Amino acid sequence: MSKMHLLDAGIRKKWGSSSPHFCWFKSSFSEKTTWYNYCNNHVIKNCQFPPVKVPGEQKAMIFVGGVISLDFPREQLKAFYRTMYTIRSFEERCNELFLAGKIPGFVHLYIGEEAIATGVCATLRKDDFITSTHRGHGHTIAKGADLKKMAAEIFGKSTGYCRGKGGSMHIADFSIGMLGANGVVGGGYNLAVGAALAAKMRKTGQVAVCFFGDGASNRGTFHEAMNMAAAFKLPAIFVCENNQYASTTPYRTTTSVENIADRAVGYGVPGIVVDGNDVFAVYEAAKAAVERARAGGGPSLIEAKTYRIKGHFVGDPELYRSREEVRERFETDDPLKNFRKQVLAANQLTKGELEEIEEQVQEELNAAIAFAEESPFPEPEELFQDLYVEGWGEACGK
Ligand SMILES: Cc1ncc(C[n+]2csc(CCOP(=O)(O)OP(=O)(O)O)c2C)c(N)n1
Numbered sequence: 041m042s043k044m045h046l047l048d049a050g051i052r053k054k055w056g057s058s059s060p061h062f063c064w065f066k067s068s069f070s071e072k073t074t075w076y077n078y079c080n081n082h083v084i085k086n087c088q089f090p091p092v093k094v095p096g097e098q099k100a101m102i103f104v105g106g107v108i109s110l111d112f113p114r115e116q117l118k119a120f121y122r123t124m125y126t127i128r129s130f131e132e133r134c135n136e137l138f139l140a141g142k143i144p145g146f147v148h149l150y151i152g153e154e155a156i157a158t159g160v161c162a163t164l165r166k167d168d169f170i171t172s173t174h175r176g177h178g179h180t181i182a183k184g185a186d187l188k189k190m191a192a193e194i195f196g197k198s199t200g201y202c203r204g205k206g207g208s209m210h211i212a213d214f215s216i217g218m219l220g221a222n223g224v225v226g227g228g229y230n231l232a233v234g235a236a237l238a239a240k241m242r243k244t245g246q247v248a249v250c251f252f253g254d255g256a257s258n259r260g261t262f263h264e265a266m267n268m269a270a271a272f273k274l275p276a277i278f279v280c281e282n283n284q285y286a287s288t289t290p291y292r293t294t295t296s297v298e299n300i301a302d303r304a305v306g307y308g309v310p311g312i313v314v315d316g317n318d319v320f321a322v323y324e325a326a327k328a329a330v331e332r333a334r335a336g337g338g339p340s341l342i343e344a345k346t347y348r349i350k351g352h353f354v355g356d357p358e359l360y361r362s363r364e365e366v367r368e369r370f371e372t373d374d375p376l377k378n379f380r381k382q383v384l385a386a387n388q389l390t391k392g393e394l395e396e397i398e399e400q401v402q403e404e405l406n407a408a409i410a411f412a413e414e415s416p417f418p419e420p421e422e423l424f425q426d427l428y429v430e431g432w433g434e435a436c437g438k
């Protein structure tokens with residue numbers, strides 16, 4: 041019997057035949073006691089914290105660790121890699137193109153955080169909602185956006201998602217439930233809660249995911265949204281991307297708790313800390329939270345610990361941290377590198393299969409960027425168009 045089967049058997053004995061989404065126990069496989077978490081048939085090892093219980097029936101899990109990934113179907117693994125690699129490459133191109141003076145405005149890169157958007161969005165239906173942040177390219181790609189329209193928008197071209205008038209921080213695509221990137225830090229919470237309320241009232245079974253940063257977790261809107269979602273048991277999932285910095289400010293200097301997920305206890309909802317550089321761990325945590333929300337169980341707060349590899353924006357001189365710190369973190373925590381290592385070592389995918397995905401993605405990106413470069417800028421007379429819903433005045437009898 042494999043180690044995993046032994047763990048599985050132990051869990052089923054302890055918790056009954058239907059295993060819970062999350063549970064925890066200590067293992068004595070090695071001399072050292074190791075905390076394990078068990079999450080939807082996957083074992084998460086090396087959790088650093090014993091579990092935290094919240095009032096009532098729910099069990100809130102706090103864990104940090106890697107998931108044994110052997111159970112994922114190959115197509116799912118390929119999809120994970122395709123999405124993460126697309127995000128990484130899209131961002132690398134944005135970096136180059138911004139520095140070449142081809143992109144106006146600001147660009148905030150998601151490099152190093154790809155596993156979060158990828159793992160979370162892989163658990164969602166096309167008609168589920170997400171709200172995003174100023175660092176939104178990764179969420180938008182993972183939810184299935186059109187790369188051509190994204191690239192054109194970032195270039196400020198009229199073929200872009202907002203006809204070139206929104207730019208990087210305002211891309212939205214309602215046809216895939218992407219309710220918008222947002223230049224307002226913490227601006228997504230109440231949009232997500234509104235979408236979740238609408239889904240509940242309409243009984244559509246949709247859920248709404250709100251992505252936000254560690255800095256944004258200190259805005260008042262966070263608390264308002266968490267409370268309302270919890271009080272109304274809304275199908276909302278709050279995903280904090282703790283990349284350790286809010287602009288130039290290290291997370292620990294502005295936040296009184298060790299984990300942002302610890303705050304979940306204050307709202308009586310599950311709070312989960314997950315390794316945000318591990319797509320498997322993110323996927324498992326999100327899947328359980330989404331299932332819970334769809335089943336009427338209410339919201340969850342997931343904190344994905346990660347690290348922002350690039351500056352706050354392209355051009356940031358990064359005087360607040362050392363190059364060594366960044367190099368060390370990228371060396372150990374690069375989600376793509378770790379994914380490759382893991383699936384190759386376990387013979388789950390071949391090098392050739394990974395390279396084939398990379399080639400396809402590069403071709404797609406070439407086409408998207410060529411489309412953006414060849415597209416026209418909006419005409420000056422279009423400046424004030426599309427700011428308000430056309431025909432609104434007439435509809436209201438004005
Ligand atoms: C309401 C508001 N306050 C301040 C800013 C300026 N600002 C832009 S990004 C940012 C930091 C956000 O940090 P975090 O939420 O951790 O997200 P990250 O940039 O790390 O992804 C700040 C303060 C803003 N855009 N909106």
Ligand SMILES: [Mg+2]
Nearest residue numbers: 253254285286
């Ligand atoms: Mg941050």
